[in-house]
Amino acid sequence: MTENNRKYPEISFVDTDTELLVNSLIKSYEMFTGRTLYPADPTRLFILWVADIIIQERVIIDESAKQNIPRYAEGEYLDSLAEIFKDTYRLEAKAAKTTFRFYLSTILSSQQIVPKGTRVTVDGEITFETIEDLYIKAGELYGDVLAVCQKAGEIGNDFIPGQITQIVDLFPYYEKVENITTSAGGTERETDEAFYERMRESMESFSTAGPEGAYIYHAKTASPQVADVSATSPERGVVDVRVLLKDGEMPGEEVLKNVEAAISADSTRPLTDFVKVSAPEVVPFNIEFTYYIPKLSANSGMVIAEEVEKAVNEYKKWQTEKMGRDINPSYLISLLMKTGIKRVEVTSPTHAVVEENKVATLQNPPSIINGGVEDE
Structure with missing residues (x-):
């Protein structure tokens, strides 16, 4: 698995x-x-x-x-086996969250309430609702409040600020509304593979001394989206936690808040630790190469081109999905040589060391050139 x-x-x-x-x-x-x-x-x-x-x-x-x-x-068989591990349960689907800013049409002499459960929709299908009452103070024109998508899963993710603006439940003196953070945190139910891996990591949670593995385990319990976690201590009493999502995606503000809440709870964080949660630093790289096809190849140029593209996608996923993984052109070459090409000249990437709190990120679309046919 x-x-x-x-x-x-x-x-x-x-x-x-x-x-x-x-x-x-x-x-x-x-x-x-x-x-x-x-x-x-x-x-x-x-x-x-x-x-x-x-x-x-x-x-x-x-x-x-x-x-x-x-x-x-x-x-369900894996779920049943989880009872032999410490406080480990499969993560269910979660709804995306975002922060809304509600504007009033005029300045009032008394505070205005925006009731809990006020709904704002993207298109009538994807709708968010506020999770608490918002009190806009007298003399102010707007207030901010957290909202959650009514549908669990990834469907509510990635709406950038200003995209969610259609109010469903009007209130007195309403002017307009917009999301001021990118919606994030929506996840599907945890897969068997991810759950099994986290079950193994749960053994680290027996210690309350703040080991690296415990921080990694608790960070992953925050969201099934979390694919990789780095926990380092740059100075005494400080824990620097970096979070990377599936497919090498960077975490948004809402995901980082969820991770920070999970690892900062009194029952998990040592009292003396100051925890900082953020996205990993980026080490950019590009993919540029020219490949050559053997003259007597059993496959057509089109078939080989498709296989080359698959190899590039596999390399991209491997290179960008884990923090601290050095940029390694040798791995790219090994994948390409399995596609049926004769040879390849790689211009980029070149080898580079990636520190454990950083991640390699593809800067531009891959540049792939077919150099033509060559004799053996």
């Missing part, structure tokens, strides 16, 4: 080899009856049918048994 599993052997609880079972059944039949079963013998065909049924049952038994092992378990 994850890279950590590679040190564990693959196991099976029952043998599911069809050929071995068929041979065993045929030999047993021949031993008891004294008959030789030839390929077209109806009895042999019946044995093949019986073997097929037995193998199917064995596969079911094997898969059922594997659900008792965390690295193989899926769905």
Whole structure:
């Protein structure tokens, strides 16, 4: 399920080899009856049918048994195994959040309330509602309040400031409304792979001394979007936590608030630690190369071009999804050489060391040049 599993052997609880079972059944039949079963013998065909049924049952038994092992378990079986880990539960889908600024049409001599639950919509389908009463003080024209999307999941993410402006529930002296932060924090239900990885990391949470692994674990509990966490201590009593989202995306303000709340709780943060949560620093790089196709290639130029593009996308994902991963052109070359090309001249990237609180980020779209055909 994850890279950590590679040190564990693959196991099976029952043998599911069809050929071995068929041979065993045929030999047993021949031993008891004294008959030789030839390929077209109806009895042999019946044995093949019986073997097929037995193998199917064995596969079911094997898969059922594997659900008792965390690295193989899926769905509700994995959820059930979580009870052997400390306070670890699958993260359910969460709704996106943003901050709204409500404007009044005139200055009032008394405060104006914007009731909790006031709704603002993007298009009539995606709607946010305020989570507390907002009191706009006398003499002021606007006030800010946090709101949450009515639909859980990623659907409410990435609306930049000024995109959510259509009010649903009017109130006295209303002038206009707009979101002043980019909506973020909406997540789908945690996947089996991510949940299993976090279950393993939960062992770090037994310590209250503030180890690196504990901060990483608690940061990941804030949102299934969190893919990588770096926790360092640049000076005594200070913990610098950097957060990276899936696919190398940078966290928005709302996600950072959720992570800070998760790792700053009195039950998780050592009393003497001052915790700072932010996005990782960026180390920019570009992808520029020219590749050449062998003259007697078994694949067409179009097929190779598609494979080259897939290799570039795989490299981009690998390079940008983890903090502290050095910019490594050798890995790009290794992926490209598997596509059927003859050779490649890489102009960029060049090797660069990336510190643990930084992440490599692609600056411009990849520049891929087909240099043509060459003899062997």
